[in-house]
Amino acid sequence: MIKKALTGLALVAFLFSNVAAKDYYLSPNAKAGNGTIEQPFASLNEVQIAIRSDISTGLKEDINVYLRGGSYRLSETFVLGLNDTHMDGYTVSFKAYKDEEPVITSGVAIKNWTKLKQLPTHAASKAQGNLWVADLPEGLGAFKALFDGDKRLTRAKSEPWIPAEPSKSIEQSDSRNVHHNKDRYALRMVPDVNGIMREWENISDVECIFNPVPWNLMSIQLESVDTENKMGWLAFEANAQVGTKNPHHAPAFVYLENAIDFLDEPGEWCVNTVEKKIYYWPENGQPSTTIEAPALMELVRVEGKIRYDLASDIPAKNFHFEGLTFTKADRTVWYKNHKGWGIQHDWDTFDYGNALLRFRGAENCSVNACRFTNSGGSAVRLDLHAQNISISNNYIDYVGHMGVLLAGYGPGTKYVNKNNTIHNNIIHHCGELVWHGHGIFLWQSGDNKITNNWIHDVPRKAIGVAGVRCQILMKPWSDFDEASRTIRWNEIEATADSTLDAQQRYFPYLHARNNLIKDNKATRTMLKLSDGSSINISGAGAGNIVDHNLLYDLLYTGFRTDDWQDETITRNNIVWNCGGNAYIFKGHNQLYNNIAVNVKKAVHMRAYPQQSFIPGAVIRNNIFMSNVEGFEIYKPAGWPKNMNLQKPGKKKMPYEYIVENNVYYAEGANEFLATQKAEGIEQGTVVADPLFYNVEKGDFRLKKKSPALKSGFKPFDVSFDSFGVDKSYPDKFRKLDNEVLKTKSSAFHPIH
Structure with a gap:
């Protein structure tokens, strides 16, 4: 009996030893202190010294740093590295003290x-x-x-002006960059149409803002002005010439900023x-x-040892942030020799410190219940080596660039940005200064879970996934096109199968693969720029799944598998009230068991001209219902001419797709379907009322006699509560978001 009691006490002691922690306290109002609650430290640098001392002595306890309310002002980026990394099994956490609000700022x-x-x-x-x-x-x-x-x-x-189209004598790449080195000078030319430029004494302070293409916004400082010829010259090359491509719904413009x-x-x-x-x-x-x-672009960085040319890095580990507010950092800037380091379409810069909180060479970290607000740059970045990092239950609002960015190494065999979780966050009004900033963007990052996020009121995409498009990989001689300098050519040349076509040859090096995008909700996307979609997969790897997401009240497109994109599954999603396409469908992908209601076009089908065409893409068991004037079901475009499938006597596309067992309910659907069936397309498809419970109120449950059920549609949870943040989301952030939603005109914004 005594032996059992001792065994029990030993077990209790063991358990207690594993939950015991070393606690430190910070207060921005403190003077000289020792880190206790009575005499707190005054700065993060002071507590870092104490943490390093504890770790060096082999402390076997978690370390908690409690930040009291108030502003912690940084004049230098606070870096947590290998010297601050606790041994495996123990953590270093920075937490808000009770209900107080600590603010980390560079203001x-x-x-x-x-x-x-x-x-x-x-x-x-x-x-x-x-x-x-x-x-x-x-x-x-x-x-x-x-x-x-x-x-x-x-x-x-300044007042904006409409740019003239550039000279047609300059050949453009598919990315809309100039194609040849000899023409790169044109990337710095800004015609002064209105004659407002002058030779400012502080010309490096004056920036030119323009959208050379409808999917991108450039902000680049001037270097000189030629007033006689009415020409401004940028300090750095843009990603395309001013006025390169006519926009869609966003007007092309140029204006200047930051002059008296x-x-x-x-x-x-x-x-x-x-x-x-x-x-x-x-x-x-x-x-x-x-x-x-x-004062800074980057406030806090967790950073291990990046060994760029080696197969492995040494990550910093086990850091956690909870209940903190990060605010007031500067926005991203271009710099000398930037060309070739911009990730897709120069939407951000490879391995670049422009976020409030950044993980670079890190593992087993978390960011929970924090707020990222009122800042010029991005909120959170996960760069290069980033694994098992959780970004959950946070509130991201009014930031200048990206909400959350995951950006791995460029194409090659080194695949170490993976297995991260972006879950249960609210993101709105990102991209306030850099309009192509996404809510969540994954570049060369895979096997991640992007779940239960609520994204609204953004200038571009809610969620984007991308790698490096094959047309960039097909011209190794160029080091100035988008992401070209990130490509790990030695690894590719040593391992690529040269017998395959380009698309299949380079597919293994595209690491934005096997991502799960599920249970997210988004509205009012693409508010500033166009030629994109709310959820967009482009030039990424295989195995991405877009499952059970709700998109509503959209100006532009819902979902898109874009250029050079194969092996993506889009299923169990809802698009409701969309002024453009519910789906843009390119490549060998699968689109099934989705609902689209009151959209301008159901599916916009296209093939990319250089891309290998693989028959057998699937569009099956979807419901398309629309009362929008001019509604189209689909209209194929851009099929490769070498397929020779549309000559007289040949069946029309999408003959080589598997398009079947869908339900259409819209004016003109009967005539359209009859034409398609005559071509052997849309077998099993019907035109009929799908019998939703209540379309006006967004109740898309199907009644028992729904023809969609007979066609093979599999019911899924369509309630608004099944999308977006769940009941565990912090109440204080939910209240903040409700105040924002009350100011919006949409009748469909659900108040939490």
């Missing part, structure tokens, strides 16, 4: 404003009597964002690094006391 206060009595040279006359000026704080350069409390202020900008010439509206500002001055026209008559400029 620098702008003080001592003076009202200008005389306008600066070249200032707009309407600004007379309204401008204030302050000295640029020491260490700050030409920052791209300025904040007043929880609001980002507007940088002075354009500071002509209340709420605007500009900075002049030559004068070391900040100019501002306050909306309320005088500047507030809460104006801050960001």
